[in-house]
Amino acid sequence: MSSTEPVVDGPAFEAAADEKGRVLLDARAVTMRFGGLTAVNEVDLQVHTGEIMGLIGPNGAGKTTFFNCLTGLYQPTSGQVTFNGAILPPKPRKVVKAGMARTFQNIRLFHNMTAIENVMVGAYSRTKTNALDAVFRLPRHHREERETRARAQELLDFVGLGKATDRLSRNLPYGDQRRLEIARALATEPKLLLLDEPTAGMNPQETRQAEELIFRIRDLGLAILVIEHDMRFIFNLCDRVCCLVRGKVLVEGTAHEVQSDPRVIEAYIGNPEMLDLGGEDSDA
Ligand SMILES: Nc1ncnc2c1ncn2[C@@H]1O[C@H](COP(=O)(O)OP(=O)(O)OP(=O)(O)O)[C@@H](O)[C@H]1O
Numbered sequence: 001m002s003s004t005e006p007v008v009d010g011p012a013f014e015a016a017a018d019e020k021g022r023v024l025l026d027a028r029a030v031t032m033r034f035g036g037l038t039a040v041n042e043v044d045l046q047v048h049t050g051e052i053m054g055l056i057g058p059n060g061a062g063k064t065t066f067f068n069c070l071t072g073l074y075q076p077t078s079g080q081v082t083f084n085g086a087i088l089p090p091k092p093r094k095v096v097k098a099g100m101a102r103t104f105q106n107i108r109l110f111h112n113m114t115a116i117e118n119v120m121v122g123a124y125s126r127t128k129t130n131a132l133d134a135v136f137r138l139p140r141h142h143r144e145e146r147e148t149r150a151r152a153q154e155l156l157d158f159v160g161l162g163k164a165t166d167r168l169s170r171n172l173p174y175g176d177q178r179r180l181e182i183a184r185a186l187a188t189e190p191k192l193l194l195l196d197e198p199t200a201g202m203n204p205q206e207t208r209q210a211e212e213l214i215f216r217i218r219d220l221g222l223a224i225l226v227i228e229h230d231m232r233f234i235f236n237l238c239d240r241v242c243c244l245v246r247g248k249v250l251v252e253g254t255a256h257e258v259q260s261d262p263r264v265i266e267a268y269i270g271n272p273e274m275l276d277l278g279g280e281d282s283d284a
Pocket of ligand 1: 065
């Protein structure tokens, strides 16, 4: 969040009314093969309402492929994903409508659009305006346009970009672009937000701000599933953590359990710097 902007009260989300701790996302035996390579192998994972769940694992473990299976970008070779009690079809638009939104490892904003326009694109997945309303500019179109813009501004305020409304997204600093992606995902009114390496490329201060923002999103009633290589960030943030190795679940448990599990430490041998949990002489 840009340091000059005050933290504002959170916008209201339907998810806030959900009973806490019930199973929201239930992935069963999800498998994804690319030819002879099994990138995701019989993965079971549950995310409950109101929790922050982390997904970790060395490079190539299958984390992003698993996200793609959950969000309909890939149709799993086998297995099933249930969300909010219903089986999810492997279609990204339907997944968004069901209440699951995501951000990507590589920022995917509309670079020639302003910040608010980017967020409004997210909100259109929820509006009722059809092509006729828009072409003939019927009253419903105008009313929804006004409401959508107001909601988008509310979300920009919430993520700390309230003053960036009319700036082209390509001109925003890197950390702000990541926050804008989150605002756009929030505009789809999700119950579960999936974040793929939200702090990649951030400096320590931006990382702390991202952590604080994710806590605030959870406090609005949303559940969060986050992939991240920054272990200090993950173990500080998450209620539970799942560690994938070569497409399989190696360990799942509370952040404390996973952090101290020797199998996790061993999985990172060869990349010990990735397990840097920040000792006393660490820089952040
Ligand atoms: N579209 C694809 N076609 C073929 N192989 C793929 C495809 N996508 C991913 N893979 C392979 O699947 C495996 C898992 O990749 P994935 O990107 O899911 O891992 P990851 O855990 O997200 O890694 P990283 O932390 O480096 O992002 C890798 O061996 C990768 O090369």
